[in-house]
Structures are given as C-alpha cells and as structure tokens.
Amino acid sequence: MSDLFSGLRSTTEVYPQTFLLPSFTQTKMLRQLIVTIIKQAPFRKMATPNGHYTNIPLTNCGDWGWVSDEQGYRYSETDPLTGHPWPTMPDYFYQLANSAAAAVGFNNFSADACLINQYKIGSKLGSHQDKNERDFTQPIVSVSIGLPATFQIFGHRRSGKAVEINLYDGDVMVWGGQSRMMYHAVKTIKANPNNPAQRYRYNITFRSSQ
Ligand SMILES: O=C(O)CCC(=O)C(=O)O
C-alpha cells in the first residue's frame, strides 16, 4: 500500500471477497481531478436500450469508457458526445486503484476504464451486475466522494434481502473473485445532516474492461 492512500480505520470483508476500506483516501485531489475531467467530458445521462435514460449523470476517463445507447451497454474508446478519446486517467487515480486492490490481495489490477457517477440528493442506482468487462478475474474498485450512501449487496440474485453498507467520503470498496458478478445497488441519496451544504455524491469505479 502506498503512503498516500494508507487507511485510517481497518479493512473489513463485508461479503465474501467484497472489502470495505474505510477512509482509504482523501478526496480533495480527487474532486479537483474530476473538475478537470468534466471540462473535457461533461456529465451526461445516456440513452438506454429500454428507451429511457440512465438515472445518474456519468462520464469516464481512461483508455475505455462505459457507454450506453439504444443498442446496449459496452466500452468505447471515444466519448460519443464529442467523438474524442476519453480524458487520460490521472496517475493519481491509477495509483489509488492499484493500492486499494493490492491492499486486499488483488495484486495485478490494471484499470483501463474509470466510470464517474454523479448522484444528487434523491437519486439512486438500481440493482445490476457490472458485466460489460471482458476479464472477470479482475476486481472492481469503487471510491466514494461527498454525500454518504447506502450500498446494497444482493449477491447472485437481483433482489431480495441485501447486505447494506454505509459509504462515506473517502471510503473505497473492492469486490472480486466470487463477488465479482454480485448484484448491487445504491439506495436513494439523502442530505447529510452533518454537512447540509453538501449537494452531491460522486462515485468512481475502476475497471479492467478489455
Ligand atoms: O455508486 C456506487 O457506489 C456504485 C456504482 C456502481 O455500481 C456502478 O457504477 O456500476
């Protein structure tokens, strides 16, 4: 683990091969880097195959970006909004993803895609699997910034009883191995009574897409 991202509280396995790394990172630099990224590739909702739009505005950085349109979900080397390559993944992001993965035993993680979601108060993310990547031996590394959230783990069923994990600014989750294909969701984001000025939650997921 690098000194930059050493955890303050202890790591827990919240579900088989799903790890919570509380306060693993500071988020000031991450926010600044997101500001730079969205100047080149703004947050946007994307059309979905069922004729709707994604609930959550999103963007990407890295060699590949997750995209959705009427045809389906996939990874693309270019931003459909601009036709340009996605912004380069900042080295700081790459180091963070690697050190989080390595901290829980995924030593060869190499993210080539980085999806950034923007949640406002009242928004949520429905149950889904992250399954558009090619190599399911590689984990997902997920970083929470801003407003708290409740992350739900359903396991191999889409719904039913969930394990609920509270996620706060700076928390990182890593899931891989037998959890890699788990169904997961984010419950409706609420205002933070400890910080009423906070308006958004950002989530960055690092993926090995190819
Ligand atoms: O926002 C989160 O914590 C999870 C996001 C997620 O599951 C996704 O982007 O696929």
Ligand SMILES: [Fe+2]
């Ligand atoms: Fe996901």
